[in-house]
Amino acid sequence: MASIYERIEYLIKQKGLTKKSFCEQLNISTGNMGDWKRGKSTPGTHKLIEIGAFFHVSLDWLILGKTTTEILREGGEDYFSGQIRQLNCQSEELLQKEQEFIKEYIEFARYRRLKENEENS
The missing domain is CATH 1.10.260.40 (lambda repressor-like DNA-binding domains)
Known part of the structure; x- marks a missing residue:
């Protein structure tokens, strides 16, 4: 496909x-x-x-x-860090359009988690 x-x-x-x-x-x-x-x-x-x-x-x-889900790397550094794997990318390195896409994706992930929780309740 x-x-x-x-x-x-x-x-x-x-x-x-x-x-x-x-x-x-x-x-x-x-x-x-x-x-x-x-x-x-x-x-x-x-x-x-x-x-x-x-x-x-x-x-x-x-x-x-x-x-497959892969951790993005740039210059050998993870975009994620710490035990709770918080987003650790430098926003000033990203274009505004890229920042907006990431924010929308995070919204999608939250929405999806909410829907899954509602379905499992």
Whole structure:
């Protein structure tokens, strides 16, 4: 599966949904799905977060097709440190767009944890 659309399509089939039903549940227009399929566009960040949460998959897998979690390294230093593995990257080294992506990903992780806790309650 080389594209985001192919991974989304795979998840839809795995869950036994129709594309129409999936679009209705996530408030996605069928026109947008068509654009994703043709490669004219891809889902925005917020929609990717919703799709990942809906299917309980990581954004790494949804966006990149990665199946393993790796600690990012730059110059031999971990981006994570300490026993509770708090984020320890230097924000001034990141572009504003990169900082915003990280913040959105953290929001996604919190949202996903909340949903999992609700489901397990």
